Amino acid sequence: xxxxxxxxxxxxxxxxxxxxxxxxxxxxxxxxxxxxxxxxxxxxxxxxxxxxxxxxxxxxxxxxxxxxxxxxxxxxxxxxx
Amino acid sequence: xxxxxxxxxxxxxxxxxxxxxxxxxxxxxxxxxxxxxxxxxxxxxxxxxxxxxxxxxxxxxxxxxxxxxxxxxxxxxxxxxxxxxxxxxxxxxxxxxxxxxxxxxxxxxxxxxxxxxxxxxxxxxxxxxxxxxxxxxxxxxxxxxxxxxxxxxxxxxxxxxxxxxxxxxxxxxxxxxxxxxxxxxxxxxxxxxxxxxxxxxxxxxxxxxxxxxxxxxxxxxxxxxxxxxxxxxxxxxxxxxxxxxxxxxxx
Numbered sequence: 001x002x003x004x005x006x007x008x009x010x011x012x013x014x015x016x017x018x019x020x021x022x023x024x025x026x027x028x029x030x031x032x033x034x035x036x037x038x039x040x041x042x043x044x045x046x047x048x049x050x051x052x053x054x055x056x057x058x059x060x061x062x063x064x065x066x067x068x069x070x071x072x073x074x075x076x077x078x079x080x081x
Numbered sequence: 082x083x084x085x086x087x088x089x090x091x092x093x094x095x096x097x098x099x100x101x102x103x104x105x106x107x108x109x110x111x112x113x114x115x116x117x118x119x120x121x122x123x124x125x126x127x128x129x130x131x132x133x134x135x136x137x138x139x140x141x142x143x144x145x146x147x148x149x150x151x152x153x154x155x156x157x158x159x160x161x162x163x164x165x166x167x168x169x170x171x172x173x174x175x176x177x178x179x180x181x182x183x184x185x186x187x188x189x190x191x192x193x194x195x196x197x198x199x200x201x202x203x204x205x206x207x208x209x210x211x212x213x214x215x216x217x218x219x220x221x222x223x224x225x226x227x228x229x230x231x232x233x234x235x236x237x238x239x240x241x242x243x244x245x246x247x248x249x250x251x252x253x254x255x256x257x258x259x260x261x262x263x264x265x266x267x268x269x270x271x272x273x274x275x276x277x278x279x280x281x282x283x284x285x286x287x288x289x290x291x292x293x294x295x296x297x298x299x300x301x302x303x304x305x306x307x308x309x310x311x312x313x314x315x316x317x318x319x320x321x322x323x324x325x326x327x328x329x330x331x332x
Contacts, residue, residue: 002084014104014304015305016304019305053264054088054264058088058268059261059263059264059267060108061106062099062108063090063091063112068086069085069087071084
């Protein structure tokens, strides 16, 4: 399941999300996007380690990151309250 | 596996790319304002007043009505808009070159009259759009294109702390300074902006939020280094906090 979805054509490669991720799952990629920026990427195998904390998305100046959370995790959190 | 979207672009923010430089935190402040408009479900009755500077393209990025004001005059224009459209949410979005230099008179008198406005003041300690000149908020010793040896307080004066200055006026209902240099600070900034708009919704008077942001291009730093400068150099000079918060109950 994809928890972090980075819109690569919207990304300007500022790396504030790379700096913000507490699990160090995000890195700058190796190819240019259509604006000439090197967008941030997250490897598919690292999506499982993501906790959907959304720190990367909160720091993103271009609102290029969407965060998803497993419904089961959300239900567990609700039932604990 | 079923997933739910827990963080996405607010609907009050148009789905377009901004002209801002990589790492420019105008984008974060734009998003926080748009999240607040979503929260109050108020995009349809909100009128923004844009200033002059990098923040000028408000109308391209927000899905709301926007008036463009002459340099520094956004609080004066917003006064007129709010007095005519009493039920609209009216806010100005101004940089430090606009609000703290050419627009000092307008902001002080709008606050002193207690106009029912929300003012978002984006302080990046320099003139961004015109090429990084020294602003009234430039830190002592900071190099800019017009203070190449660093700001000399003996000849250039000291930086102005606008949030504290406006807090001394009886017309100001809310004045706070926040930063967006860490996820925690971004959350606090969002709360302050929501509070400032909430004061307007409740008719409590003038609300002001100063947001410390970076200008990586004109600071000559990469975005991550510029972001770290906020905690290292800018917050020690411009402390975060709420300087006045007059709730309606006290009156």
